[in-house]
Amino acid sequence: MSKLEGKVLVAQGGGPTAVINQSVAGVVLEARRFPQVTRVYGALYGVNGIINENMVDLTEETTSNLEAVANTPSSGLLSTRDKPDEAYCKKIFEVCKAHGIRYFFYCGGNDSADTCRIVNQQASDNNYELRVMHVPKTIDNDLKVTDHCPGYGSAAKFVAQAFAGANLDNRAIPGVYVGVVMGRHAGFLTAAAALGRKYPDDGPHLIYLPERAVTKEKFMADVTTAFEKYGRCVIAVSEGIVDENGEAIASQFTGGEKDSHGNVQLSGTGALGDLLAAWIKESKLTKRVRADTLGYLQRSFLGCVSETDQIEARAVGERAVHYAIHHDLDGSVAIKRAGDYVPSYFLTPLDTVARHSTVMPDAFINEAGNDVTEDFLKYARPLAGPLPEWQRLDAPPVDKVMNK
Amino acid sequence: MSKLEGKVLVAQGGGPTAVINQSVAGVVLEARRFPQVTRVYGALYGVNGIINENMVDLTEETTSNLEAVANTPSSGLLSTRDKPDEAYCKKIFEVCKAHGIRYFFYCGGNDSADTCRIVNQQASDNNYELRVMHVPKTIDNDLKVTDHCPGYGSAAKFVAQAFAGANLDNRAIPGVYVGVVMGRHAGFLTAAAALGRKYPDDGPHLIYLPERAVTKEKFMADVTTAFEKYGRCVIAVSEGIVDENGEAIASQFTGGEKDSHGNVQLSGTGALGDLLAAWIKESKLTKRVRADTLGYLQRSFLGCVSETDQIEARAVGERAVHYAIHHDLDGSVAIKRAGDYVPSYFLTPLDTVARHSTVMPDAFINEAGNDVTEDFLKYARPLAGPLPEWQRLDAPPVDKVMNK
Numbered sequence: 001m002s003k004l005e006g007k008v009l010v011a012q013g014g015g016p017t018a019v020i021n022q023s024v025a026g027v028v029l030e031a032r033r034f035p036q037v038t039r040v041y042g043a044l045y046g047v048n049g050i051i052n053e054n055m056v057d058l059t060e061e062t063t064s065n066l067e068a069v070a071n072t073p074s075s076g077l078l079s080t081r082d083k084p085d086e087a088y089c090k091k092i093f094e095v096c097k098a099h100g101i102r103y104f105f106y107c108g109g110n111d112s113a114d115t116c117r118i119v120n121q122q123a124s125d126n127n128y129e130l131r132v133m134h135v136p137k138t139i140d141n142d143l144k145v146t147d148h149c150p151g152y153g154s155a156a157k158f159v160a161q162a163f164a165g166a167n168l169d170n171r172a173i174p175g176v177y178v179g180v181v182m183g184r185h186a187g188f189l190t191a192a193a194a195l196g197r198k199y200p201d202d203g204p205h206l207i208y209l210p211e212r213a214v215t216k217e218k219f220m221a222d223v224t225t226a227f228e229k230y231g232r233c234v235i236a237v238s239e240g241i242v243d244e245n246g247e248a249i250a251s252q253f254t255g256g257e258k259d260s261h262g263n264v265q266l267s268g269t270g271a272l273g274d275l276l277a278a279w280i281k282e283s284k285l286t287k288r289v290r291a292d293t294l295g296y297l298q299r300s301f302l303g304c305v306s307e308t309d310q311i312e313a314r315a316v317g318e319r320a321v322h323y324a325i326h327h328d329l330d331g332s333v334a335i336k337r338a339g340d341y342v343p344s345y346f347l348t349p350l351d352t353v354a355r356h357s358t359v360m361p362d363a364f365i366n367e368a369g370n371d372v373t374e375d376f377l378k379y380a381r382p383l384a385g386p387l388p389e390w391q392r393l394d395a396p397p398v399d400k401v402m403n404k
Numbered sequence: 405m406s407k408l409e410g411k412v413l414v415a416q417g418g419g420p421t422a423v424i425n426q427s428v429a430g431v432v433l434e435a436r437r438f439p440q441v442t443r444v445y446g447a448l449y450g451v452n453g454i455i456n457e458n459m460v461d462l463t464e465e466t467t468s469n470l471e472a473v474a475n476t477p478s479s480g481l482l483s484t485r486d487k488p489d490e491a492y493c494k495k496i497f498e499v500c501k502a503h504g505i506r507y508f509f510y511c512g513g514n515d516s517a518d519t520c521r522i523v524n525q526q527a528s529d530n531n532y533e534l535r536v537m538h539v540p541k542t543i544d545n546d547l548k549v550t551d552h553c554p555g556y557g558s559a560a561k562f563v564a565q566a567f568a569g570a571n572l573d574n575r576a577i578p579g580v581y582v583g584v585v586m587g588r589h590a591g592f593l594t595a596a597a598a599l600g601r602k603y604p605d606d607g608p609h610l611i612y613l614p615e616r617a618v619t620k621e622k623f624m625a626d627v628t629t630a631f632e633k634y635g636r637c638v639i640a641v642s643e644g645i646v647d648e649n650g651e652a653i654a655s656q657f658t659g660g661e662k663d664s665h666g667n668v669q670l671s672g673t674g675a676l677g678d679l680l681a682a683w684i685k686e687s688k689l690t691k692r693v694r695a696d697t698l699g700y701l702q703r704s705f706l707g708c709v710s711e712t713d714q715i716e717a718r719a720v721g722e723r724a725v726h727y728a729i730h731h732d733l734d735g736s737v738a739i740k741r742a743g744d745y746v747p748s749y750f751l752t753p754l755d756t757v758a759r760h761s762t763v764m765p766d767a768f769i770n771e772a773g774n775d776v777t778e779d780f781l782k783y784a785r786p787l788a789g790p791l792p793e794w795q796r797l798d799a800p801p802v803d804k805v806m807n808k
Contacts, residue, residue, distance in 0.1 A: 055802040068795035074572035165704035168478035270674010292699030300569035303792035388707035391472035398459040
């Protein structure tokens with residue numbers, strides 16, 4: 001048990017998820033139970049709010065409102081795309097020290113874990129006792145060590161329901177439908193489109209992931225084969241798909257705009273979908289080609305949450321408090337799975353999660369590189385949870401009278 | 405009461421909705437109760453399935469499966485973009501006659517109502533007793549006479565939840581967000597984005613509808629003002645917005661592709677969103693500009709349905725059977741509203757609904773032409789029904805220590 005008396009600081013970084021506020025609620029509600037916690041602060045706009053001392057006092061937030069915010073998608077404490085370097089982290093540390101903060105919880109992806117690592121190191125170098133805990137979240141599901149990340153299950157559920165619906169639509173009015181899904185390097189979220197299949201001929205009939213290079217020739221051959229088989233074709237494509245040279249296919253069409261991390265902008269534009277639609281139209285396979293880019297709805301749509309994801313996002317927040325205060329440790333909370341399906345939680349050192357990310361294992365991708373495997377479905381199903389039911393008519397055909 | 409003994413034929417036309425199968429279930433389940441109904445057929449792929457005698461016998465469909473299909477989005481009987489002319493309608497009539505069909509129910513928009521009108525006329529000209537009933541559906545909400553259309557409420561709910569989420573996301577990571585919504589001539593669906601507001605500074609901060617011309621100058625002036633006021637900006641734009649000359653702004657960017665009705669393709673491409681994003685980027689207002697096109701999710705997303713819409717879609721199907729069999733009438737079922745909020749149903753002649761469509765009344769659009777009015781919100785709220793709750797944190801600020 002940590003005897004360190006002082007304040008708790010919690011913040012959220014990077015892209016929001018549908019359940020990221022569950023983690024904050026977990027931290028705040030659990031931290032407020034400990035007598036050594038004098039105050040629970042929340043930084044607004046992530047680390048940016050720390051260095052600018054833009055914070056709110058969550059000790060004076062009602063439990064009922066915290067619970068309501070927990071059920072609200074997107075970052076209730078607001079977020080940032082700032083990726084702190086050593087100097088930035090030094091400022092974070094100094095603000096923590098000035099405010100008597102002894103426990104810092106940062107909810108985010110691998111960049112946020114790296115921030116935690118640096119701040120933790122600086123506190124240690126300066127002989128300032130500061131527990132630093134990374135609370136994992138990302139819809140991309142690309143954190144190392146953990147079996148999966150809070151935030152992924154809900155986004156996967158959204159993508160599955162979107163493709164289940166798009167497939168029903170495409171079946172009613174046949175043609176080719178391309179749905180572009182978020183995921184720069186990891187295909188987990190795009191792969192979740194496969195959870196939207198039920199009948200043997202349901203789409204998505206093809207799934208393209210950043211883990212496998214896509215050429216126009218291969219893509220068009222696949223689409224043609226699928227279209228000839230089904231009389232229609234639904235395709236799930238990751239925004240991050242690359243060509244044989246490892247270049248993002250989308251990057252040719254966004255004027256090379258880069259985000260604040262120096263990455264080419266992939267989301268928030270329909271360019272990739274329109275490019276793939278143009279390829280298909282060119283082939284004269286069918287006149288009806290439609291491309292949707294699922295966009296920001298994937299991470300923020302109001303009212304589409306996986307219950308499992310909600311529970312786990314809350315748990316990693318609570319567990320982070322337990323590790324910091326009951327056990328006096330620093331680290332990142334990770335999830336292990338057993339059976340079908342039981343999650344358990346463990347602590348992993350910050351440097352095992354910081355910076356680097358992971359991608360889909362080979363066992364989750366089919367040999368042709370255009371679909372997922374049963375292993376993936378088994379992995380993802382409990383995370384997204386049950387989908388709403390859908391059903392086809394099942395009535396016998398009527399004999400022809402006129403055109404016998 | 406109609407004494408006409410014979411078969412019932414039901415079909416679905418045009419774009420699917422989330423509740424169009426409720427209407428079919430309403431027709432089938434109700435029709436099967438009448439002794440003069442010998443069989444209930446369903447045409448596959450709308451009118452196309454009639455002329456090709458591609459039909460199924462829904463007399464031999466289980467009630468439980470019909471109920472399951474009723475809860476499934478998109479057209480369970482599949483659909484068509486065919487827009488029948490006189491010769492096409494003649495074939496429809498001939499197939500009806502050959503199969504002993506005496507009651508024809510066609511679920512669709514104003515084009516489908518026109519098909520009903522022509523088929524009804526031809527049956528009458530040929531002294532063949534055929535009750536023809538138009539069962540209304542459209543997410544565009546652009547049918548004449550009726551207060552609103554089944555299918556709209558659920559699509560409006562989806563759009564409201566999408567913008568509520570997009571607004572939370574935009575608030576967490578500020579910038580400009582453009583969401584493009586379906587609706588070629590009528591702005592009802594785009595306007596529904598306003599239902600996603602709750603806090604005074606919630607987006608969408610601007611709403612552009614096809615009913616009001618949009619110029620680049622006006623658009624950029626509005627966006628600049630909103631961005632300066634809120635430090636961010638969420639914009640809802642109809643895919644059908646036009647310039648001062650009445651030209652669809654999107655039409656410049658889709659290579660002029662036309663659909664089978666001779667209309668320029670607006671949906672299934674991110675071009676309009678990307679164009680508007682380019683305008684905003686050009687202005688250097690902010691670096692972070694994102695555009696999403698909500699696309700086919702609006703009408704087919706699995707698991708986002710307005711309960712009111714579901715009930716009404718079922719009711720128009722059942723009522724259509726009552727008007728045809730109990731009252732021996734032809735026509736289109738329409739909805740009247742009273743109080744806040746009670747729907748009732750009435751029959752309107754086919755020619756009052758056929759061909760022509762309607763747009764948003766002036767009272768629903770603000771003077772500046774960039775938002776909706778309270779009147780619209782009052783109109784649309786009961787149709788979309790309640791949204792999931794969302795909430796902001798409400799904690800006092802922390803005093804600065806370092807940067808006082």
